[in-house]
Amino acid sequence: MKVMRRVGSVVGLLAPALAALFPASFRAGKRPEGWGAGGRTAGCLLAWAFLLGLSLAQEVRTxxxxxxxxxxxxxxxYRYERVEDQGQVxxxxRLGGLRAALYLLDCQEGRCESLQLYAGFSMEKPPTLERxxxxxxxxxxxxxYLDADGDPALEADLDLAGGVAEGAVLNFLDLFEESLGAFAAWIGFE
Incomplete structure (x- = not known):
C-alpha cells in the first residue's frame, strides 16, 4: 500500500537519528543509568517535536x-492520462485496476481550490438504492449514489482552500483507491 511505503520510508530515514538519540536499553523499555523517572517522557516529547518539525516542513497548498x-x-x-477538454484539464x-477520474474544480487563473475523484460503474444488474x-x-x-442511468458511482472531494500539505493530497488519492476497491466488491462489480 502506498501510504505504508511512504511511512516506511520516513521511518527508515529516521531510524538512525532516533537510534542515536535513544540508547538501545531505552528503546527496549529500560531506563538508562542516570535517567530519572521523567527520562522516558522527555525522550518521547523530543521525538514528537522532531516528527512534528518534519511534518510542518511540508509546503501547505491552498x-x-x-x-x-x-x-x-x-x-x-500513479498510472494516469492527462486529458484536456474544452480548456478544462x-x-x-487507474487505481487498483479500476478506472477513475480526478477533476480540478473551483479554478481561477489556472489555480484550482478543490479536487474531486469520481468512478462510475456500468452494470447489467446495479445494486439497489438501499445497498x-x-x-x-x-x-x-x-x-x-446511483446516477441518472441508475448505475452506481463513487466520489470524494478535497477542499484545498484552507490549506493542505502535499502529503494530504497523496493520502486523499490513496484513501480513494482503498475505498474504490472496497466499493467495487460491495456492489459486486467484476
Whole structure:
C-alpha cells in the first residue's frame, strides 16, 4: 500500500537519528543509568517535536495547477492520462485496476481550490438504492449514489482552500483507491 511505503520510508530515514538519540536499553523499555523517572517522557516529547518539525516542513497548498497535480501523481507512482477538454484539464486514473477520474474544480487563473475523484460503474444488474445507502452509512471519506442511468458511482472531494500539505493530497488519492476497491466488491462489480 502506498501510504505504508511512504511511512516506511520516513521511518527508515529516521531510524538512525532516533537510534542515536535513544540508547538501545531505552528503546527496549529500560531506563538508562542516570535517567530519572521523567527520562522516558522527555525522550518521547523530543521525538514528537522532531516528527512534528518534519511534518510542518511540508509546503501547505491552498490551490494547485494542473501541472502541480501531475507532478504529485508522478511522485506517487500513479498510472494516469492527462486529458484536456474544452480548456478544462482532468486526469484519467487507474487505481487498483479500476478506472477513475480526478477533476480540478473551483479554478481561477489556472489555480484550482478543490479536487474531486469520481468512478462510475456500468452494470447489467446495479445494486439497489438501499445497498448504496448502506455504503454511505457504513463507510467514511467517500459517497456513493446511483446516477441518472441508475448505475452506481463513487466520489470524494478535497477542499484545498484552507490549506493542505502535499502529503494530504497523496493520502486523499490513496484513501480513494482503498475505498474504490472496497466499493467495487460491495456492489459486486467484476
Amino acid at each position: 490551490s494547485l495547477t494542473p501541472e502541480e497535480v501531475e507532478a504529485l501523481l508522478k511522485s506517487g507512482s 482532468y486526469f484519467r486514473l 448504496i445507502n448502506a455504503w454511505n452509512r457504513e463507510h467514511r471519506f467517500s459517497r456513493a
